[in-house]
Structures are given as C-alpha cells and as structure tokens.
Amino acid sequence: MSTPTADSARASLEELRTEIAKAVVGQDPAVTGLVVALLCRGHVLLEGVPGVAKTLLVRALSTALELDTKRIQFTPDLMPSDVTGSLVYDTRSAEFSFQPGPVFTNLLLADEINRTPPKTQASLLEAMEERQVTVDGTPRPLPEPFLVAATQNPMEYEGTYPLPEAQLDRFLLKLTVSLPARQDEIDILTRHASGFSPRDLNAAGLRPVASAADLEAARDAVAKTTVSPEVTGYIVDICRATRESPSLSLGVSPRGATALLSTSRAWAWLTGRDYVTPDDVKALALPTLRHRVHLRPEAEMEGVTADSVINAVLAHLPVPR
8 A cells, every 4th residue: 555645645634524524514623623633643622512513523533534442431430540451460370461441542532521530530641641551660652643532511510520720731622512503403403314323423424534644644744834933933922922911810831832833734734835824823723722721710700711812812913924
C-alpha cells in the first residue's frame, strides 16, 4: 500500500467529515474540532445537554477512521484501576500480570467525566499528558494515535465533581455540542422514521474512509505549516489580554497560547493553505481558550461568559496585516 501524500490525506479527512454526517446531523463545528484535535494529538471535552449526539459523534468518528475505541461510563464508584488497569494474580504461574484497562485504545470515550471523583479523574492525567500509564512503578505506553473525548452535561451539577483547572488545561479543545436547528431536527426524525439506528452505524452506511497512515501524513504536513512573526505575536497578545481582563480571575497560560498556535496551523492546513492567517486564529480561539479562563464570581453573576470575554478581546485587539 502506497504512503499517503499530504493532498490525499487532506482529501481523506474531508471525506471523513462527510462520512460522519451520515450519522450526525448539524454538528459540523464539533466534527471539525475532533479532526483538528486528531491532527494536533490533543484531547477534546464535549459539552452539551443529554440527547444531542455527543456519544454518537465519537462512535461515528471511530467508525469512519477505523480506530480501536473503548467507552467508560464515569460513575461515583469508578476506581482509578477501572480506567488504567491493574495487576492481577495468576494462580497458574503464581505471578502478578498486568491487565490493561480501557485507556489502552486509540479513541477513549470518557462519558460524563464529571460524575466521577477527582481521584479517578486524575487517573487520566498521565495518560493524556504523557501518553502512558504507570502501574506498580512500570510505565506502559499507550497506542498511537491516542485521543480522549470526554463528555459532560452543563446543566446538571448535583452529584458531579467539576474538573479542576489543571485537568481542564490538558484538553486541547472544549467543543459545545448545541441543540440542532429546526430543519436539522426534522432531518434527524426523518432518518429515524426511515430505520436509522444509532446502535448500528454500519447499517447506516458508515465506512472507514481514512486510516492511521492518512493521519500521520496529515500531521507531518501540519507541522510544516508556516506561522509569521506577526501571527505569533497576535496569538500572544490575545492570551495576554485575557490575563488583564477585569472579568477574569485566571487568564490563558503559555500552554494555552501554544495550543492556539497548534489548532490554528491544523485549521489552516485543512482549508488548503500552508500558512496561518489571523482569521485561522480567530476561528479556533473560542474552542481552544474558553476552558482555560476562569470568571470572577461577580462577572458570572452579571451574566458574563468565557466566550463573551474572548470575543471582546478579539474585537478590540488590532489584527496584523
């Protein structure tokens, strides 16, 4: 099998977005965000009310990309070893052997991640940052590619454990999965009336259209996408402006700035360019930065949101020419 070129990899990833649309209607920004995260080797937090196809979106992505996928339903009684795996005593050999947990996969769906206590949430930190799991002092590498797609419900907080800032910062993107528009909702019902089942994506016509080789070729091409000093300065100015906002108690860190650089390069390449423009930065600013800032209580009481603060920063900062 021939090695994919940058152009063929881009075409495959464009087809990937079309393929996912066979199962998920009206969530193009979230689909694009997942593709960007794969290109940047990042992780994604999907936030939306129940029933807007967050889980279906991740399953459709894994089907169209032919990736190994596992799902963990996070609950209050879930233990860290239920995520990472543990040592199990083998009576036949009289030795302990490592039994891998569900984190050993390409695409991990962490469903309702804020329903499990901080100790179990923290079990994902090493996997997300170092792409390995250490059990009994032995580091064990995770498969490549590896992406965590975590979901949470923004409305129901009873019995939940909000993710700490340190863990939120490990997610490359926070994508808002919104309620569909009226026509999209009509399309969803029409599909279900015609026999579509979200539990059987093969019957819906989904097929693998991109491979791990396509993804690797695409990542190599993204790494060669150029960024001018003016655009680099623009990214830094955006992040520094959030640190000076009176509405925020915590602005974007340098890690957030590097994340915005990475996502802007991926988006520029996906749209067919080998250089980044200020518009690329603007397009990815909200999903890349909204979870990296912290509102002051008084601003939150006045109805200010993270998105509105970032939008205000983008509106007032001069754009490089």
